[in-house]
Amino acid sequence: MALGQAGKFALVVTFPGVLAFILGIVAENKKPTGDLARKVISSSGVTSCLYPKDPTIALGSLAAICLFVSAVIGVISLIYPYEGKSISLKNLSKSTGLVAFVILSLLLFIVSEALLLWATILESVHRNHNHHGTLAGSCPTAKAGLFGGAAFMALDSTLFWLICLMLTVNARADHFGYGEEDVRGNYEDVPSAEYGPALGAHITPKV
Template sequence: MALSQAGGFALLLTFPGLLAFVLGIIAENKKPTANPLTGNGGAVTCDYPKDPTIVLGVLSVVFLFVTAVLGGVALVFPYQGKRVPIGSLFKSKSLLTFTLLSVVIFLVAEALLLWATILESIHRRQFNGKVDPTGACPTAKTGLFGGAAFLALDSTLFWLICLMLAVNARADHFDSFEEENLKGSYEDVGNANEYAPALGAHPTARV
């Protein structure tokens, strides 16, 4: 049952992660080049065509954030109502390492997506339909959306790995807990036998 619940979380966090990747790639490919229009006196006016780049960037940021939240929740979720203390869960060095890597990759991907989206928005507000003295009509740097999209995909894959490691760590925790209980039970039985009086030590007086 716990495995089926973990599988449900895996599907939930994979879907927005893939959406963040796909939308980031589309934003990179659809990012238009401004058309510099030369007017009277040689002044250059930037004309940016309408496109969904900024909207795609925002959606990619949101979906990647949702993936990270679901990944964090999936690690500490009480499957079958059985909660594992975070300290016990992260005794697994591999789980701790991959969780830290997942968080770092998520932060880098989110920062790049935000940077590319904000830059594109700033350029549109500052230069669209206005005179640009340099005539450059800038856009967000090529490759920002694409690189951030691949990092978003990496972050999603790392969260999936963390989820699998968390399932193993939970199993180890409950196995060790059951072993301790069984050991304690056997020790109690041994102590009881050790101190219990022998059957023939106190013979019953016959009348």
């Protein structure tokens, strides 16, 4: 059934999307602040920042990958030929609600993916280029809140893809006429039974 296939797509879209949210939150909590890095000043006056080992960069990269996978599967779920029946984008676009939610889902995905990549790359740059000529204050790190904000937007994007999937099922039902079958049936299909005379025919009226 198309509904069963759509349910499988919903699970496949949800799992990496929720995983991206969890990884983003963990990355935000694990990211060290600048005051945790140890400063080492060489004889030439160059300051080196030695950051503690943490999985922030790996978690951010995995979150970005999971979110990308969720979005790709979300797009595929819109055009997948459920029960072998394909529907054109032109017919899908007739659903105003579906078009609106697809646009919102794509916007949320782009913003959350950009934030995840920005925070991950920025954190990686600070770790690899940790030598500074003059450094006032603590060692630089990625701005606080980037991973957390991206994680919540990734979760919103996943929820919007699920709404798109439900609207796609409704659009396909309208296009292919699902649910319009005559469930009342035909009277000819009802098996007939031989009944005797009415009960009143056997009752002799009293005089």
